[in-house]
Amino acid sequence: EIVLTQSPGTLSLSPGERATLSCRASQSVSSSYLAWYQQKPGQAPRLLIYGASSRATGIPDRFSGSGSGTDFTLTISRLEPEDFAVYYCQQYGSSPPVTFGQGTKLEIK
C-alpha cells in the first residue's frame, strides 16, 4: 500500500499570497496517478487536479499541480478567500487500495 504524507499539517497565509502544499509517497506513484481534492467544512471533497498536473473541469487556473515519482506539489498562486479549506492528495489507478494523504489545512492568517 502506498502511504501519502502531506506537509505542512496546517498552513497559515493571507489572501493574495502563494500557497505551496506538499505530498510525498512511500513509493513511486505509477504514471503520476496523483490527484488533489479540496474540502470545505460540511461539504464533500471536490476534485481539483488529476494526473499530477491536469486541472479538473471548472477549476480556476490559480490552482496548479506538479511533481512525479514520490514528490508532488499543489500550488495556489494567489489565494482567494474561498480557497481556505483542507486539501487532500490521493493516489489512484493502481491495484487497490486507493489511498489519501492525511490532509493539509489552509487557514487564514
Add this chain to the structure above:
Amino acid sequence: EVQLVESGGGLVQPGRSLRLSCTASGFTFGDYAMSWVRQAPGKGLEWVGFIRSKAYGGTTEYAASVKGRFTISRDDSKSIAYLQMNSLKTEDTAVYYCTREVLLPGLFDYWGQGTLVTVSS
C-alpha cells in the same frame, strides 16, 4: 447535472447491519464504476471500496478494514449503488460518501453530500 444522493445512515448498535443507498442522476449510471469513501468525525478520507461497471464485469474491491463485512452492489435499472454494512464496529462511525469514478479506478469526479453512520450502544 450529475447528482449523487446518499441515504440510509443513522444510529446503529455494534454488531448490527445497515444498508446505504446512493441514487444517481444526470448521467448514464451503468457506464461508470462507483465507489464509497468515508470520513470519521474530524478525520481524513478513507476509501471503502468500489464496484466496476457491468462492462468490466461488475466486480468489487474493498479496503482491508471492511473486507468480509461490507458489500457493494448496484442496480443499473434504478441508477442506485448500495453499501451493505454488516458486523458494524464503533470505528465504522463516519460520514459515508458515494462517488463516481472517471478515467481510472479511484479517481472521483463527483461526490454525494454524504450520510452519517453512527455505531454506538
